[in-house]
Amino acid sequence: MFNIGTRLFSLKPIGIGTGIIESQTSYISRLSEIHSVTVGSLIGKELASVLAKKYILKSSMEGGSRFFDTASELNGFGKVAEDCAKGLEILTGGTDLKGLTLVSWNHMIPPRGVLREKKAWCPECLENWKENNQDIYEPLLWSFKAVTFCLEHGTSLQNRCPNCFKEIPILTRKTRNGFCSYCGCWLGHSKISIDGVANTQPTSWEYFVVTNVMELLVIGQVSLLHCEEIHAFIKSLVDSNGGKGAFSRAVGIPKTTVRAWYDGNNKPRFDTLLIICFGVKQQLKDIVTGFRGTGNCLAVGSELMFTPKPVKRRRPFDQDRTESVLKEIIDGKVNPPPSVREVAKSLQCDKRLLYKHCSKLCKAVSEKHISYVQECRSKRINEACLKVKDVTEDLLNQGVYPSRRRVEKILGSKLIMREKPVQTTWHDSLQQ
Numbered sequence: 077m078f079n080i081g082t083r084l085f086s087l088k089p090i091g092i093g094t095g096i097i098e099s100q101t102s103y104i105s106r107l108s109e110i111h112s113v114t115v116g117s118l119i120g121k122e123l124a125s126v127l128a129k130k131y132i133l134k135s136s137m138e139g140g141s142r143f144f145d146t147a148s149e150l151n152g153f154g155k156v157a158e159d160c161a162k163g164l165e166i167l168t169g170g171t172d173l174k175g176l177t178l179v180s181w182n183h184m185i186p187p188r189g190v191l192r193e194k195k196a197w198c199p200e201c202l203e204n205w206k207e208n209n210q211d212i213y214e215p216l217l218w219s220f221k222a223v224t225f226c227l228e229h230g231t232s233l234q235n236r237c238p239n240c241f242k243e244i245p246i247l248t249r250k251t252r253n254g255f256c257s258y259c260g261c262w263l264g265h266s267k268i269s270i271d272g273v274a275n276t277q278p279t280s281w282e283y284f285v286v287t288n289v290m291e292l293l294v295i296g297q298v299s300l301l302h303c304e305e306i307h308a309f310i311k312s313l314v315d316s317n318g319g320k321g322a323f324s325r326a327v328g329i330p331k332t333t334v335r336a337w338y339d340g341n342n343k344p345r346f347d348t349l350l351i352i353c354f355g356v357k358q359q360l361k362d363i364v365t366g367f368r369g370t371g372n373c374l375a376v377g378s379e380l381m382f383t384p385k386p387v388k389r390r391r392p393f394d395q396d397r398t399e400s401v402l403k404e405i406i407d408g409k410v411n412p413p414p415s416v417r418e419v420a421k422s423l424q425c426d427k428r429l430l431y432k433h434c435s436k437l438c439k440a441v442s443e444k445h446i447s448y449v450q451e452c453r454s455k456r457i458n459e460a461c462l463k464v465k466d467v468t469e470d471l472l473n474q475g476v477y478p479s480r481r482r483v484e485k486i487l488g489s490k491l492i493m494r495e496k497p498v499q500t501t502w503h504d505s506l507q508q
């Protein structure tokens with residue numbers, strides 16, 4: 077496994093040649109794990125040393141968080157992803173790690189808004205890999221905003237930690253695949269515990285999106301994807317559907333936008349492109365590779381068979397699971413206790429629905445959250461009072477008048493001095 081002449085093991089990426097190819101951030105995380113170092117030190121010490129583009133890693137080495145805040149770029153279309161892949165290739169002796177990113181998609185679509193800023197995952201995939209002693213990884217597929225469910229399990233992708241309810245960053249200094257980087261909770265679970273909530277049939281739209289992204293991921297690993305074919309597709313679509321005006325009305329997209337696409341001055345966003353392809357029942361891979369079928373509405377110039385806004389799936393409400401989640405919070409097993417709104421978000425349901433089905437439990441959760449918030453607030457105020465007293469007395473001892481502005485400056489916050497008890501403390505200390 078250890079290549080002569082390379083600093084690190086030549087770890088093989090998972091899922092090469094398939095639609096569930098590993099993401100570069102997942103690869104970095106696994107690479108750190110097999111070397112028993114944190115992601116932070118792998119990037120700061122190893123990757124930084126081989127990358128000529130030091131600016132990328134400057135923040136990482138200096139302890140800043142900018143590098144990690146924009147970590148989704150490591151899986152993305154641009155220079156950051158490409159440079160990082162090159163660096164990893166030098167370190168591991170691996171080849172073509174670009175396949176773990178969307179660098180080959182760069183000319184096909186505008187990159188903005190394609191990838192998620194936070195993690196999403198299929199809990200059943202994770203659980204399965206763990207049970208079968210397979211490597212735990214995160215497919216690039218999961219980082220697409222448009223992808224919402226797992227084709228293998230028919231499970232909705234999750235995006236909040238089941239324990240602390242937080243959204244999880246793509247990469248942190250201590251990231252481990254399959255774990256929450258805040259509370260360390262394992263993110264996988266089996267069908268039984270999420271029965272009814274997640275295992276619903278995907279809508280035809282969700283199915284369309286996942287299969288299309290997977291197909292493109294396969295092609296993107298072996299060839300560069302271009303925009304020319306997409307441009308030609310849009311043009312023929314507009315022409316065969318009554319021109320720009322008629323097309324614009326049919327799909328509900330402004331005519332100026334349609335014109336810009338038509339003239340090749342602008343490229344359709346990925347989600348829009350998917351909606352259009354869905355409407356005309358074309359696989360995006362066929363368009364990109366120039367294999368548009370005959371007999372479709374384009375070729376015969378018939379009307380667009382269109383559903384401009386794909387229908388969203390309604391999830392059945394899972395009473396048992398919801399109750400058990402709420403009870404855990406009431407029993408103090410979740411720290412800090414989240415608000416009902418946060419719980420609703422993590423269960424991917426509406427807050428009103430939650431109140432409707434479990435009103436007593438919701439009220440208890442809400443009370444717990446409120447009292448926690450109040451507790452934090454009074455703790456903060458008490459601490460501030462003590463500090464204000466100290467600061468004011470210090471200044472008086474030094475013979476300096478402790479004006480409000482001076483005290484605020486030392487405290488480093490103006491907000492806290494707006495609190496009544498803090499002001500009273502300041503006044504009282506002045507009197508003495």
Ligand SMILES: [Zn+2]
Nearest residue numbers: 198201226229
């Ligand atoms: Zn799955």
Ligand SMILES: [Zn+2]
Nearest residue numbers: 237240256259
């Ligand atoms: Zn967590």
